[in-house]
Amino acid sequence: MIRSAAALLLLLVLSAPARAGEAEAIAAYQSGDYAVALRELPPLAESGNALAQTVLGYMYANGQGVPPDAATAVKWFRLAALQGSADAQHNLGYLYDAGQGVPKDYAEAGQWYRLAAEQGRADSQYNLGVLLEEGGNGLAQDYAEAALWYGRAAGQGDAYAQHALALLHAAGRGVPRDDAAALAWFRRAADQGHAPAQYSVGVAYNTGRGVVADDAEAAKWFRRAADQGYAPAQANLGLLYDHGQGVEQNDEEATRWFALAAAQGEPHAQNSLGIQYKNGYGVARDYVQAYLWMHLAAQQGHPDAMKNLGELATRMSADEIAEAQRLAASWRRR
Template sequence: MPSCRASEVSLIVRRVTTAITVTVSLVTAAPVAHGQQSIDNALQGAISAYEAGDVAGAERTLRPLAAGDPEAAAWLGATLLKRGDKAAVTEAIRLLQNAAGAGNARAKYLLGFQHAIGQGVPSDLTRAAQLFQEAATAGIGRAAYNLGVLYAKGRGVAQDPTQALRWYERAAQAGDPYGAYAMARATELSPQATTRAAEMAQAYRAAAEQGHLPAAVRYGVLLAEGRGVRKDPAEAERFLRHAAGNGYAEADVIMGDLAASTAMGSRGEPARAAAASAIGWYTSAANKGVALAQFKLANALFAGAGVERDMPKAEQWYERAARQGFDEAQYVLGVWKSGGVASAKDPVAGYKWLLLAERQGNTNAGKVRARAAEKLSSSEISQAQADAAAFRAQPERPLGRPDDEAPPLKPMAPKR
């Protein structure tokens, strides 16, 4: 079987990093044979210890069970992988291979994941896809989700968005929050977004209630807009605050947008209070490194909307967003640097930022850059072009796009 390069693996690892936790259940549990109840109780105790982070306790309970029970062997394999040292990983792979050979779905899923990341076995996305499909067919929801990711990326299988959506849907049906989110997101970005809005909203909610923070944000947006679900601003705020309170900074941006919308539709003190709230949310997200929030905060500082006008500070925020590669900020910064709007003129730097924005498809930047070129010498243009060529975006957050995340789950508290 062909092995894959580390760069290929990295394209899916961001999506499937949390899969090793193995918190999903089989859709249909195997029947309990007479006389097996004590073994099953012991296994359940070990699983509970594993999920609570007691790896040593789980291992002690699982070792005597694993010899005659492929399911216990699979869980022992998961426990040893959690331990992580070389000897533990080697033993885990042996256990998983034997259990998978005996037909155990959980072992197939875990072994597939190891092939996907190349730990303890050769990196082989084709083999990973085969094992994920076998496990998914047997009811492992996370395996169905990971297989959907491989189809979406064309890794180990031919790229096929239709198949990706099919497996996302299967994962969602098995109760996997990542599958539910992926299905809903793929639907929202498709031509079916309007006709399947209710189904999309339901999937977002299911994932959000299990603690998927991006799903909580998307469901909050749908509630705020009344799209696929009855409009409910208070409930929208509950989901968004849950995500924001658990550190998902993109939720801060949406809360800021909702407050800004309220400010524009109000007058007097309510408008001022809403505008100040928007600034607070944008500032929170901007300080956490969200480029869009940095850009919006810069706009507010430039306009004096909800905050005292401060051009130098606005330029600082534009530059932070621009250095992350945000093209709108690069465009504005290029205009400002070229004209000396908030600081000393720097036509070469201005040309560089305009060129960078233009290369990302910003047509306004292209028009301004063409006019700016008329005022620069050939050596200045060459310098700006060299600076642009040397530019590398510097993301302030580990992941540039929230859709690429497989975030830790943060279950929501029951509604009061």
């Protein structure tokens, strides 16, 4: 599951009252004058100023004015986190989560995320939920507690958490299975432009889970996610065009969407694109290209691709198969 895109965040709020030099240091940082910030921040940080410690940690973590140095970032974040800075707690949790500057340790990451989450940070609540849902690396899996933290972040409008909570409702993990509740959370995230949630809304309408099946509505939501480059949605939109479900049947459009998803490595789309090339649907018939895409799908374990390859091979020469395999090897090395 994707973690919050905002992994390392700063919410720069000056202490009240601001300490001498603090406002100048933060203003320099915010304006991109890292040389001045690096002159002003260390004395403040050494004197125990948690905001200065947090900003220094952020600068070292991201290489702003200094070479990236995750270990030094950990040092400064830890000092600020121990003083209760939610920013520092979140960022320190992320570094343990990612194994940057410290060994990867989900239990330690969870402790720091939890401290920030308890202060109301939605991104920390979400990331803690992810760790609890996945488990491992020193942290016990706990779907029920994951759902609790996703719920708190979702209630604050976090689209990642809304989607994650919806998935738990759809699977009945940590919460009772409830397709209607799942769809409601999918919709809240989808309405914020979250592509995986838009895809999930499309799946719900396509399959009739939690709502009356409606292929036209499914196509609408698949398209929204597909237009953002989300490969599973591109693959499913291609299938709707291929079958004429919810949209007018169009081989060229089907092939176009299959190709976009296949280029991102989506195995169902790769197999479907191979079929298009094999039959000349929406594209000129080309057995080499057909074999290439089916071969790539088969190597990812697609259940139908290997069977399709075997049938296709009976129509091809040894040289054509060798060329397709060469193209597949080249594609994988990209």
